[in-house]
Amino acid sequence: MATDLLRLATAGSVDDGKSTLVGRLLYDTKSVLADQLDAVHRASVDKGLSTPDLSLLVDGLRSEREQGITIDVAYRYFATPRRTFVLADTPGHVQYTRNTVTGASTAQLAILLVDARKGVVEQTRRHAAVLGLLGVPRLVLAVNKIDLVDYDEATFEVIAKEFAAHAAALGYARENVTTIPVSALVGDNVVDASERTPWYVGPTLLEHLETVPVEPDPHEAPLRFPVQYVIRPRTAEHPDYRGYAGQVAAGSVAPGDEVVVLPGGTRTTVSRIDTADGPLTEATAGMSVTLLLTDDLDISRGDLVAGAQDPPVVTDEVTATLAWLADKPLVAGARVLVKHGARTVAAIVGELRTRFDEQRLSTVDNPESLSLNEIGQVVLRTAEPVPVDDYRTHGRTGAFLVIDPAEGNTLAAGLVGAPLPLLGGS
Template sequence: MSTVTDGVIDAGATSLLRFATAGSVDDGKSTLVGRLLHDSKSVLADQLEAVEHASRNRGQEAPDLALLTDGLRAEREQGITIDVAYRYFATPRRRFILADTPGHVQYTRNMVTGASTAELAVVLVDARNGVVEQTRRHAAVAALLRVPHVVLAVNKMDLVDYQESVFAAIAEEFTTYAASLGVPEITTIPISALAGDNVVTPSANMDWYGGPTVLEHLETVPVTHDPSADVARFPVQVVIRPQTAEHPDYRGYAGQIASGVLRVGERVKVLPSGATSTIEGIDALGESVDVAWAPQSVTIRLTDDLDISRGDLIAPADAAPAVSQDIEATICHVADRPLVEGQRVLLKHTTRTVKAIVKEIRSRLTLDDLSQHPAPGELVANDIGRIRVRTAEPLPVDAYADSRRTGSFLLIDPSDGTTLTAGMAGTAFAEDAEAARAQQAADDEGWDF
């Protein structure tokens, strides 16, 4: 937990790690997760008994640990993971939130969902098959989502006689590819999830490997982050005006700090209006504090009485993001219905939702070789593409490379609320004030902006 001493933030040791698993069908992701839970003593007795009973009914002598995560009936019947399975477990050294994502190409969008908040991704490879198309696809998605740590787990080493040469060849191919995508840190581990080799305990069959087990790496990977290294961003969730006799003039702006640090006395700017003020006070858990940092939920009080509402963004006056009605972004389309040019949508960015139009679908990414297919006309489920969106109101959007929180957004179908795409903002197009006012006036009359 982070602490403050003499106004200086000490991030301390990170106690929570969010990570996701990914890989091709039958590479053993669910078995790996089950082995992690089982061998780390994170499975309740009744859960293990249910798995053993289900395994016996399927004619298996040993418990099928994959059943610990494949909870849907369709998953058990088909033998594949369909939905993202979230599991929570802990060891004496760290707490974990794990997202076990599907491996089938049909469910690539689910991997985007599971890895969007992950600090680490475990990509599994079958030692018999090596790096395949879906392996490259998952590595590209992890790079696209700016997942800072990637682990290559070469599974089923027991089926290749634990040969070091097999592992070395796969590790070199994957490392070269992932590095070309810009993945900052890659760790490779040979394992057998079924037998338990190098998952929680070191393998007696691979004495040539001297690195950590999967659990040891998860427990020790450095994910401690100093929030003061990031620029502060505070999306307003709700305006608080109790109007009590004790506090007749109280006006506070509540929400969760998305990034960075806020301090009493700091000069800030409110976006999209551009009005400036000074932080008069910060209330956290019913007490006044001098400093607060991400991801704390606090209430900010300003010295000036400004027109601020839900969806506005408070940021340092000298480091505020650009405000624009045009957003260029990379998106992953997650809906079954296609996304087409000219489509009217809702765009949700932090706590604000505005009307928008898909003005242009510039390209579709081919993850096999990372080539761009220009002007595809539409994007279908699981497609990753580059688009330009025009919003009815100006938005303060960061580049996703700078902030995963304030650089991301969702496109929503206005007719039924279906989530269409997950977006990662790139270049924003500047607008002059006159054009912005004209477009806002057009929006007042309908959707033609």
């Protein structure tokens, strides 16, 4: 039985073999249903292939199969006797960098693929910068298609050295970056060690995923509980019931705990914790519960219940790092919406302070704009105060989305107070 959970994400350039690698992991760990495997065999035969195209286990949509590209974040679940895995498989096309942000936002480890024939390319450096910005603690560089360079050790070493230098410049410690030569198509060093790479003495990809340390859930952090829904049935059986439903984003809460409700700042005490299965003596991060408080307060959706001893800052001026995900560039003075937890507020972009160049690992002060896939530090002025945490301390309550007020499209992923990778590392 699996002992713990590892959340991981994949990223890479187009045609680096990401879908095949994920398919190989699913196939070799026997995480594929018989009917799925039969469908892959039939589709492979139709394509004139003599062996199964394992990428079809991942690229399940007919339209993307026909185009030969993966265009969405797909979550895959598989397990070994040692560990359970949730894998976010993200697309490689540069225009879908925003999907990488989505897939990696909760990852504890990311697998970056490069083609052994091409080495580290522009998209590799961009993805590494995004992963560093999001604070993904561990990276694996999978040097794929090692069979197409005749399993050459020198080629592998050049790629590994170049990526290690890039990752170090982004703030990654050496022990948190692992490079593995693999062939997703043939299976070299994915699940089983390859006899064709006798010069490589490290773990296979699966061995590394099974044994890499997993950071514990942030139960020890101060309480953060965004209110999603106010429950007031007003029935004869429950005439005075008033509960606040949501998911514990960080920390833990128990009856008797003193809390503060933000942005208003009123202090009160938790009287009870309800669930569909009955009351609890404690709720921890990740649990969906209903809190009842000792005082009858004016609380609505979007408010935040926090630990009274270490509450977040309430402010109407937020300094944050944005990963800009829209075709239209961002300029100072733009009017946007900021969605933070369950609260959405109007905001204006006060200034663009810095733009990060993930290719040259340098910064540009006071840029005129941020274009698609660019990362920069900005100041947002909100129409009303919002309770925010520093992203590096509280990932769930330190992240937000920037939304187009006219069309409702997501424009950017924002991280409160997070330094640019070059300025703070990960």
